Amino acid sequence: MAETPRPTHPLSVAEAWSVTADRAADTTFFFDFDGVLSPVTDDPEASQPVAAVPGVLEQLAASVRRVAIVSARPVSFLRSRFASLERVDLYGLYGLEVWHEGEVVTEPAALPWIPAMADLTERARAELPDAVLVEFKRLSVALHWRTAPQLAPVVERWGHEQAERLGLKIQGGRMVVELKPPVDQDKGMVITEGVRDAGCAWYFGDDMSDIKAFDALRAREAVDPAFFGVAVAVANPETGADVSNAADLTLESPDAVTAFLTDGLRRIQAQ
Template structure:
């Protein structure tokens, strides 16, 4: 008997029950920093929580799709998730994709590589000490987590450079990121990723994840058979706004892994 699509608000148990009944057409998407890994002062030090890898692999064995959608480059994500054989990696908000052993880069972003290299060098020279410059080939992230008093200076510099060169600025948790003027964001990744899904979950913690939430809601609005679940992970910086937009809030990356492990108990054995 077909399970009726649940309506919001609903309990986690109801959401898991519907998902388990529709596992063959279910998709799960996760941000990395703040969702699968605690946020760290040094971005290069971030690692998935110890229980995340196993639970993601188990999840990938019972649903149609599991993917990580991050501002990190695919090269970084591969070093953290190399052990996972059935998880897709979307890097730089979807400008890069790792799928079935191949990296696919958005062609429109490639001409901006020299610009980003120049901007990274400018940032290291012109921004005050305490700013951490993360060069990602197709974008540059300017972190001020260890010096929050620099936030206004960093944001102003990023916006000035974006206007000068013709880039876009993505704000986040103690970071301003300069991106190519290419139409690609997490919402677009999710819109495409759920095209053939009947059920989808997205786990996020930052402002860029709101577009992913919107993508799930937009699909549900036009497809009565589709069910989407937006999950926020709490944080002291952008948590209130993200939680307000979500159906459910979890307290930490460890809680995400535990929540997935609990939900997986209701699934049939792996196909």
């Protein structure tokens, strides 16, 4: 059977799945966690994947070349939610940590920053209002104001002051500011490396940091006409239209992602 020609963007769902089914053995799927595989919650520790997600990802991983989760969460958190998955790679902290074939690999340049992040966590808890949730991630500190949106200017100002004081990177997100070591690593870099040998790749994201991953798919297509990338946004009221405008397709919720993948699996397995 002749391979389905690569469609141009914008594309339809049918076109995207048709090309993917033809290239399943050479296709990689990447997923953000919060807002994509799990609803966003007031308490980050309470987040759980949609019930059907682990099973769908395991089936998908058996049907394509590779499946990976690329998240701002630490690998330890992702492992606690996906311990049953044997074929899915985990990228934590924007790629500073990687779980692959039963081993966690940490970016060496980030390790010296662990004490500074612990100190920053204590400073944040002492100086910021109690309504701000301070999340220590070992290699980064996230400051959440989801339960007190009026505090956004206070948290953002404090975060930028600390980033300048310590020479840290700052990452904005959905009602959160995250302070990270000054190490060149983001989701776009993870995807750039991850698609180097792939013929087709999908990325599902919901936040501003995911646009870099979408851009990585576009960049690969620009230099390799045979490569096919699909950027999927998951809608939410906090990032508005920015993420959707950067994507090929938009889904309404993590539950819709699960249904979409279940349908896609049927198409792949029927090929």
